[in-house]
Amino acid sequence: MSELPQHSRSAAEASIAKLHARTGMSRLLGWRHLVLRRLSQFGILLLFFGTAHWGWQATKGVPLLTGNLSSSEFLGLIPMADPFAVLQIFFAGHILKTESLIGAALVLGFYALVGGRVFCAWVCPVNAVTDLAGWMRQRLPIPTLFPLNRNMRYFVLATALILSVVSGVAAFEWVSPIGMTHRGIIFGMGMGFLALIAIFLFDLLILKNGWCGHLCPMGAFWSMVGKTAQIRVRFDKDTCTHCGECARVCPEPQVLNLKKLEQTGCVIPGECSNCGRCTDLCPEDSLRFALRPLIHRPAVPKVRATSPE
Amino acid sequence: MSVKNPARRDFLVKAAQGTAVAACGGLLWDYLLRQEVRAHPYALRPPGALAEGDFHAACIKCGQCVNACPYDTLKLAGAGGDMPIGTPYFTPREIPCYLCPDIPCMKACPTGALSPELEDINASRMGLAVIDLENCLSWKGLRCEICHRECPLKGRAIVLEAHPRGISKHAMFFPIVHSDACTGCGICEKACPTTEAAIRILPHKLVQGKIGDHYRLGWTEKSEITQDFKPGAATESGAPLKPGKKAPGVDYLNEGGL
Ligand code: SF4
Ligand code: SF4
Ligand code: SF4
Ligand code: SF4
Numbered sequence: 001m002s003e004l005p006q007h008s009r010s011a012a013e014a015s016i017a018k019l020h021a022r023t024g025m026s027r028l029l030g031w032r033h034l035v036l037r038r039l040s041q042f043g044i045l046l047l048f049f050g051t052a053h054w055g056w057q058a059t060k061g062v063p064l065l066t067g068n069l070s071s072s073e074f075l076g077l078i079p080m081a082d083p084f085a086v087l088q089i090f091f092a093g094h095i096l097k098t099e100s101l102i103g104a105a106l107v108l109g110f111y112a113l114v115g116g117r118v119f120c121a122w123v124c125p126v127n128a129v130t131d132l133a134g135w136m137r138q139r140l141p142i143p144t145l146f147p148l149n150r151n152m153r154y155f156v157l158a159t160a161l162i163l164s165v166v167s168g169v170a171a172f173e174w175v176s177p178i179g180m181t182h183r184g185i186i187f188g189m190g191m192g193f194l195a196l197i198a199i200f201l202f203d204l205l206i207l208k209n210g211w212c213g214h215l216c217p218m219g220a221f222w223s224m225v226g227k228t229a230q231i232r233v234r235f236d237k238d239t240c241t242h243c244g245e246c247a248r249v250c251p252e253p254q255v256l257n258l259k260k261l262e263q264t265g266c267v268i269p270g271e272c273s274n275c276g277r278c279t280d281l282c283p284e285d286s287l288r289f290a291l292r293p294l295i296h297r298p299a300v301p302k303v304r305a306t307s308p309e
Numbered sequence: 310m311s312v313k314n315p316a317r318r319d320f321l322v323k324a325a326q327g328t329a330v331a332a333c334g335g336l337l338w339d340y341l342l343r344q345e346v347r348a349h350p351y352a353l354r355p356p357g358a359l360a361e362g363d364f365h366a367a368c369i370k371c372g373q374c375v376n377a378c379p380y381d382t383l384k385l386a387g388a389g390g391d392m393p394i395g396t397p398y399f400t401p402r403e404i405p406c407y408l409c410p411d412i413p414c415m416k417a418c419p420t421g422a423l424s425p426e427l428e429d430i431n432a433s434r435m436g437l438a439v440i441d442l443e444n445c446l447s448w449k450g451l452r453c454e455i456c457h458r459e460c461p462l463k464g465r466a467i468v469l470e471a472h473p474r475g476i477s478k479h480a481m482f483f484p485i486v487h488s489d490a491c492t493g494c495g496i497c498e499k500a501c502p503t504t505e506a507a508i509r510i511l512p513h514k515l516v517q518g519k520i521g522d523h524y525r526l527g528w529t530e531k532s533e534i535t536q537d538f539k540p541g542a543a544t545e546s547g548a549p550l551k552p553g554k555k556a557p558g559v560d561y562l563n564e565g566g567l
Contacts, residue, residue, distance in 0.1 A: 071371035190387020
């Protein structure tokens with residue numbers, strides 16, 4: 001950040017000091033999205049569980065939310081299906097019943113609007129485990145055992161699709177720790193918890209944000225969908241002091257490249273999961289959720305158009 | 310190209326490395342998949358399930374069939390057990406399928422892994438009841454016949470055959486299963502009073518043989534079999550007579566001067 005002389009060191013230090021001085025209410029507010037995300041993640045699982053085990057109904061004879069995250073039906077009416085699973089099944093040589101196809105289209109459309117990896121931060125049950133590992137890792141001096149390119153996940157995604165063709169079954173669905181977890185919680189865990197422990201240890205001791213940030217093909221799929229997101233983190237370059245605290249808490253810090261943000265006005269890359277860590281933390285309130293159409297791009301000369309990255 | 314454009318070379322090398330890692334991982338992954346898919350040949354599927362290979366491909370593991378079953382018959386396999394992961398199955402000795410006439414499980418299935426073509430629950434073929442003749446009480450000569458009495462398709466799926474027995478004037482009644490009517494619901498297996506069920510449901514491919522078409526059951530044919538094999542008419546060119554239609558296996562019996 002040396003080439004940004006307008007941001008003085010002292011302003012950044014003041015921001016950090018402001019952050020550490022947070023107490024009481026403002027500290028709690030700093031967790032608002034975290035709390036909401038956990039409520040959303042566990043709430044959705046609870047709806048599934050209640051419908052499966054306690055016969056929760058919307059009205060008489062109409063189950064509330066049956067199935068699981070792979071495919072479900074809300075109010076006996078609205079089908080939903082995991083588009084990544086449906087895609088794998090398609091590659092395995094099966095075109096599913098219309099109900100699944102409509103369900104997949106609905107889910108895909110929803111996440112294309114709110115942000116693909118909103119699934120990750122707000123729905124996926126594995127996220128609670130990887131968040132815990134990430135949180136602990138931030139407080140423990142554990143060096144990375146081996147680095148891994150964050151684009152690895154796209155290779156895993158491609159492998160999942162190729163293997164679906166080769167093996168004739170939806171390749172990721174048959175080994176997915178995400179499936180094992182949500183299915184396990186609703187329908188019986190078996191040995192699925194071992195996968196969770198493995199992910200936890202991997203993230204904690206081997207590679208920070210290792211699973212969600214580097215390997216998970218589902219996250220990769222949703223990252224690709226997320227490019228069209230209409231809810232995004234807006235960046236206010238006038239108030240930002242470049243203290244860099246946001247990138248420290250972000251599980252995908254590469255999306256918070258402040259130089260790029262100055263040009264785009266908001267976080268563009270699909271890897272952003274709209275988790276809201278940065279918005280809650282930013283001591284200058286420079287980062288906030290906003291609707292993409294309302295975010296006007298700041299009038300900065302376009303550098304990218306002429307120089308090749 | 311490498312010298313001229315280091316960025317491009319860098320990218321290509323990275324892509325190659327990524328592909329190599331994905332390929333190594335892929336092989337291991339593929340191995341796991343194949344192990345998992347053939348984990349358990351004994352899995353009994355809900356009514357209307359596609360053939361096992363297609364079922365494995367089409368079922369999205371959502372458990373809506375499990376939720377729909379009013380008897381809690383169906384279970385969704387957990388990870389690492391002996392049933393293929395995440396797929397629905399049932400264990401008749403615990404809870405059999407009670408053959409709901411409206412087939413709620415099949416209707417709940419969003420993928421078609423439980424085929425909507427199944428219209429009549431009695432046409433479902435989840436498995437086949439097989440009797441252990443050595444441990445069936447009826448075949449031992451006691452009057453049990455519970456499976457026959459409980460079978461929703463009694464008289465068709467299970468019939469009783471009376472056999473006289475030498476030592477007394479009381480006949481023995483042997484239950485016999487007919488595969489053309491047995492649904493594999495497992496109500497008989499659940500009802501069987503022996504310590505270990507003497508009648509149990511197994512997937513067809515594990516128990517059903519196949520006689521092959523080189524055997525012909527003469528008494529079931531409308532016409533004499535030999536009529537089919539009369540020598541063909543003499544050809545115009547006066548060539549030797551050729552045999553007419555052949556049945557497989559008949560040639561080596563009928564030719565060569567036997
Ligand atoms: S990256 Fe994968 S495991 Fe992590 S939150 Fe997203 S879908 Fe879940
Ligand atoms: S037919 Fe009825 S009892 Fe049998 S598996 Fe389906 S829902 Fe359950
Ligand atoms: S409802 Fe269909 S797709 Fe879902 S678990 Fe049952 S068989 Fe599989
Ligand atoms: S499984 Fe048993 S009870 Fe069910 S149809 Fe077959 S013979 Fe009858």
